[in-house]
Amino acid sequence: MCAATALPSQSAEFPAWYGEVVRRAELAESSPVRGAMVIKPYGYAIWEMLQRELDDRIKATGHENLYFPLLQPASVLAREGALVDGFAPEVALVTEAGGRKLEEPLAVRPTSEALIWSTYGRWIQSYRDLPLLYNQWANVVRWELRPRLFLRTTEFLWQEGHTAHETAAEAVAEALTILHDVYADTVESVLAMPVLRGRKSRGERFPGAEDTYTLEALMRDGKALQAATSHYLGQGFARTYDVRYTGRDGTDAYPYATSWGASTRLVGGVVMTHGDDRGLRLPPRIAPHQVVIVPILREADRAGVLQAAAALADALRAAAVRVRVDDRPEHRPGFKFNEWELKGVPVRVELGARDLAAGVVTVVRRDTGEKSEIPVARAAAAAGELLDDVQASLFEAARDERERRTVRDRSGYVELTEYLSRAAGLVEAPWCGRSECEARVKSDSSATIRCLPIDERPAPPGACICCGRPAVTTAVWAQAY
Ligand SMILES: [Zn+2]
Numbered sequence: 001m002c003a004a005t006a007l008p009s010q011s012a013e014f015p016a017w018y019g020e021v022v023r024r025a026e027l028a029e030s031s032p033v034r035g036a037m038v039i040k041p042y043g044y045a046i047w048e049m050l051q052r053e054l055d056d057r058i059k060a061t062g063h064e065n066l067y068f069p070l071l072q073p074a075s076v077l078a079r080e081g082a083l084v085d086g087f088a089p090e091v092a093l094v095t096e097a098g099g100r101k102l103e104e105p106l107a108v109r110p111t112s113e114a115l116i117w118s119t120y121g122r123w124i125q126s127y128r129d130l131p132l133l134y135n136q137w138a139n140v141v142r143w144e145l146r147p148r149l150f151l152r153t154t155e156f157l158w159q160e161g162h163t164a165h166e167t168a169a170e171a172v173a174e175a176l177t178i179l180h181d182v183y184a185d186t187v188e189s190v191l192a193m194p195v196l197r198g199r200k201s202r203g204e205r206f207p208g209a210e211d212t213y214t215l216e217a218l219m220r221d222g223k224a225l226q227a228a229t230s231h232y233l234g235q236g237f238a239r240t241y242d243v244r245y246t247g248r249d250g251t252d253a254y255p256y257a258t259s260w261g262a263s264t265r266l267v268g269g270v271v272m273t274h275g276d277d278r279g280l281r282l283p284p285r286i287a288p289h290q291v292v293i294v295p296i297l298r299e300a301d302r303a304g305v306l307q308a309a310a311a312l313a314d315a316l317r318a319a320a321v322r323v324r325v326d327d328r329p330e331h332r333p334g335f336k337f338n339e340w341e342l343k344g345v346p347v348r349v350e351l352g353a354r355d356l357a358a359g360v361v362t363v364v365r366r367d368t369g370e371k372s373e374i375p376v377a378r379a380a381a382a383a384g385e386l387l388d389d390v391q392a393s394l395f396e397a398a399r400d401e402r403e404r405r406t407v408r409d410r411s412g413y414v415e416l417t418e419y420l421s422r423a424a425g426l427v428e429a430p431w432c433g434r435s436e437c438e439a440r441v442k443s444d445s446s447a448t449i450r451c452l453p454i455d456e457r458p459a460p461p462g463a464c465i466c467c468g469r470p471a472v473t474t475a476v477w478a479q480a481y
Contacts, residue, residue: 007342010277014221015148021271022149025280025343035147035154039264042343043150045288046267047157051137053190053285054159054262057182063133063161070139071106072115080114080240086207087111090142108141113208113233113259116162117241124245124255127166131174135161150268151225151481158263164243164255168234171256172211175230178260179213183228191266192283192395193217193273194402195227196476198451203435206259210234216450216476218402219272222423224450224478227269230260268481273398274367280344281367283394284387289324291316291383292345294336296352297327308356308376312349315380321387341366346390347383367393402426413465416477420447423479428453430471432464440466447477 007024008016022028027043030036039047055065074093078084087110094106109115116134123129137159144154161178165171179197187193195215205212209231216224238244238254247253274281284290295309309325316323324345326336333350340348350362360373363382367390374382405425407416416427421444431437431449438449452473461471 007277007279010220010275017275017277018268018272019149021275021279021342022268027267027271028149030149033154035144035152037149037153037155039157042288043267046270046282046286047264049286049288050186050190050266051159053186054182055137057186058135058159058161061177061181063135063163065136066134067136067138068109068112068115068119070109072109072112074105074107076118077107077114079118080208080237082208082236087142090144092141092143109138110140110142111259111261112136112138112140112160113162113237113257114241117237117243117257120162120164120238120255121241121243124164124243126246127248127253129245130164130166130255131170132162132164133174134163135159148268148481150271151265153264156264158261161258161260163258164238165258166247166253166255168232168256171234171258172232175211175213175232175258175260178230178258179215179228183215183230183260183262186262187215187217187227187266187269188395190283190285191270191273192285192391192398193227193269194395194399196451196453198453198476200229200451201435201438201449201475203438204449206231208233208236210236213454214451216478217269217273218398218405218426218478219269219481220275220401221272222405222425222479224426224480225265225269225272226450226480227266228260228262231258233257233259265481274394275344278338279342281394282344282346284346284391287344287346288322289340289343289345290321290387291323291347291349292336292340293323293325293349293351294333294340295325295327296333296350296355297329298353301353301356305351305353305356309351312351312361312376312379316383319380319384321380321383347386349379349383365390367397416465417441417445417447420445420477420479425478426450427465427477428474429465429477430461430463431473431475432467432469433472434464434467434469437464437466441477445477445479447479449475450478450480451476 010017026040028037028039031038092108141155195217200212211232213230215227217227235254237257244252293309295305313323313325348364361379364371407427464471
C-alpha cells in the first residue's frame, strides 16, 4: 500500500489515473499471461456483491442457474457462421493435451451459445418443454490485444443467460425484461451508474443477433462504457444446431432464443463513473466496508477509545451496516484516512478521547468530504442515513455530469464530430439509419453509435446530422471502451 504519493490527475491523465487506482486500491493486478488479471480480495468482494445483486434479480425473474464446461469441440463453435466471423480472432484453441496432439482442437469458450444450443436439441422436444430460462456464472476467454484491467481482459468473469421460447414476442419480452429489471435496476440502484437504455445499430449488434439491447453509461473521461447487453437471437441458433420441437398444432417448429451477459467490466465502470483525484468513491450498496471507524489512539486513553469503537461497530452491525474498525497500531490516523479514501469507503468515523469526553464522534463522507459531529448515541442511525444519502448523491452527480456532457442541439456536422473526436461526451442526434453515415462519423471522429435510445420520448427526428436526409431515429454517439 503506497497511499503516500498523490495519484495521477484524473482530468489530465485519465488512463494512468485509472491504472493506479485499480492497483493501489488493491482491486486487481496483471498476471504472467498478458491481458489476464488477478482479482484481489478487495476487488473480488465488490464483484461478489454485484454478483449477488444480479443473481437475486435473475432468479426473481424466473431463471435457474446451471453450468456448461469451459471447453467445446472447435467444430461445434464453427457451425455458427456469424459467431465464427465475430469471434474467430479472439478464440483460444487447445490443440495439445495429455502429452499428445488432439484429433480435434477444443475451443475455450468466448461465449456459450454454440455449446448450449447444440445441447438444447436434446432438452426441447415439445412445446411443453418451453420456455427454458437458464443462466450460468462462468469465465470466458477472448484473446485481447489491447488489454486493460477489468475493462478488456483476456479472461473475465460474467454471467450468461440463454433462453428458448415458443414465440418471437416472448423472446423479445424476455430480452427486455433482462435489460430493465435485471441489468438497469442493478446498475442504477446498486452501482449508482445512470444508464441509457437502447438497441444497437445493425453494425454494432452481437454476432448472430437480430436485435441487441444495451445499457450505455458515460465515464468521467467522456467515453461511453457498454454496461450490459441482452440479445434477441431469433431462430438462427435453433436452425444452425437443428433444435426442433413438436408445436401445439403437431408440426415441427424452431424455438426463439435470447442471450444476455454482464461481466467484471462493471467493476471498472464503477471506478470510472465515481472515482476522483483521491481514488475510488464506492456506492454504499457495493462497498465491502460501508463505514470505517478510525480510533485516534493515545497511550493514556487507548483502552477506553478502543472499547467505544467496538461498541459503535456493534451498533452499526446490528443496523446491518458493513463496518471495519481500523485499529492497526503501526499506522497513524492520517495514513489511514488517505488509505480509506483511496479505497472509496463511503463513510469514515473518527473517534478520540476528546470526542468521547464531549459525547460526539466526527463523521466524514467520502463523496463530498463533508465533516460533521454527531452525538455518539445517534451515530449508528446517522451513519445509516448518510449511506442512503451518499448512494443517492453519487447517482445524481453522475447523471448531472452525463447531462452536462450530452450535446443535443443541432450544431453542424463539423462541430459534432469535433466534440466526439476529443471524447468530450455524448452526442444525441437524428440519424437516417444508413450505415454509410454511421461509418462516416466513425472515420471522422472514432465515435460509434452507442445506442438508439428506447427509454426516451420518441423525438421528432428531423434531418440526419451526417447527410441531411430525413431521420428515422435518434442515435447516441460517443467514443467507447
Ligand atoms: Zn444520414
